[in-house]
Amino acid sequence: MTREHATEAEEEYMETMYWLMEAELPMTGANIARAMQLSAPTVHEMIGRLEKDGYVSRNADKSLAFTEDGKRHAAEVVRRHRLVERFLTDVLGIPWDEVHEEASRLEHAMSPVLEERMLAAIGDATTCPHGHPIKAGTREPGVPLSDVEEGAKVRVLRFENEAEDLLHYLMDVGLEPGLEGELTASEDEVTISNGDRTVSVTRSVAETVSVAADPSPPPRTALPSQLVLGKERYGR
Numbered sequence: 001m002t003r004e005h006a007t008e009a010e011e012e013y014m015e016t017m018y019w020l021m022e023a024e025l026p027m028t029g030a031n032i033a034r035a036m037q038l039s040a041p042t043v044h045e046m047i048g049r050l051e052k053d054g055y056v057s058r059n060a061d062k063s064l065a066f067t068e069d070g071k072r073h074a075a076e077v078v079r080r081h082r083l084v085e086r087f088l089t090d091v092l093g094i095p096w097d098e099v100h101e102e103a104s105r106l107e108h109a110m111s112p113v114l115e116e117r118m119l120a121a122i123g124d125a126t127t128c129p130h131g132h133p134i135k136a137g138t139r140e141p142g143v144p145l146s147d148v149e150e151g152a153k154v155r156v157l158r159f160e161n162e163a164e165d166l167l168h169y170l171m172d173v174g175l176e177p178g179l180e181g182e183l184t185a186s187e188d189e190v191t192i193s194n195g196d197r198t199v200s201v202t203r204s205v206a207e208t209v210s211v212a213a214d215p216s217p218p219p220r221t222a223l224p225s226q227l228v229l230g231k232e233r234y235g236r
């Protein structure tokens with residue numbers, strides 16, 4: 001039996017776990033810790049709560065799985081998060097690097113009626129402004145930008161990591177979902193160019209950007225342990 005209401009913290013974790021599932025990455029404590037940039041003990045404690053509340057179960061190999069209730073609940077929160085982000089950018093005109101945190105606050109408190117209204121307001125949009133599908137099960141397979149070989153044609157699908165610093169960085173350099181171009185690479189940077197624009201990001205950031213590529217390496221989603229936004233590494 002699940003409790004009537006999950007806490008906001010529980011919902012945040014379930015969102016990350018849902019993303020791991022979408023990305024076909026193993027649902028483990030280590031991967032959750034990595035994706036949320038939290039310590040292993042913190043994550044361990046919350047997983048215990050999610051298990052107790054009936055949202056998550058543990059497989060024989062210690063990996064985690066959603067219960068039926070957990071999966072339904074996670075899908076709802078994820079859908080609301082992405083919908084709110086799209087509403088904030090398209091309807092309210094808030095830049096896409098500023099909507100993730102706002103959506104993370106609003107997603108826990110929305111009524112089905114408000115959700116219905118927002119859905120109507122966003123028109124034909126099918127993804128959040130960072131490229132994640134609002135409707136479950138419609139994620140287009142991609143590869144990390146960092147995996148793509150020089151000279152390939154790429155189209156940016158989505159930002160796998162929506163950390164605020166990272167979104168500001170991507171906005172500043174001009175990288176956004178839908179951008180198409182040809183790839184060139186150096187030791188430190190990956191560049192997409194087309195007739196209008198040349199956009200470069202660090203290799204570390206390129207791991208967090210999923211693209212469709214031609215020719216394409218095998219589909220995969222990367223989960224880097226540390227993000228490097230500039231030439232200077234931070235955290236040292």
Ligand SMILES: [Zn+2]
Nearest residue numbers: 085100103162
């Ligand atoms: Zn977000």
Ligand SMILES: [Zn+2]
Nearest residue numbers: 085128129130
């Ligand atoms: Zn988003």
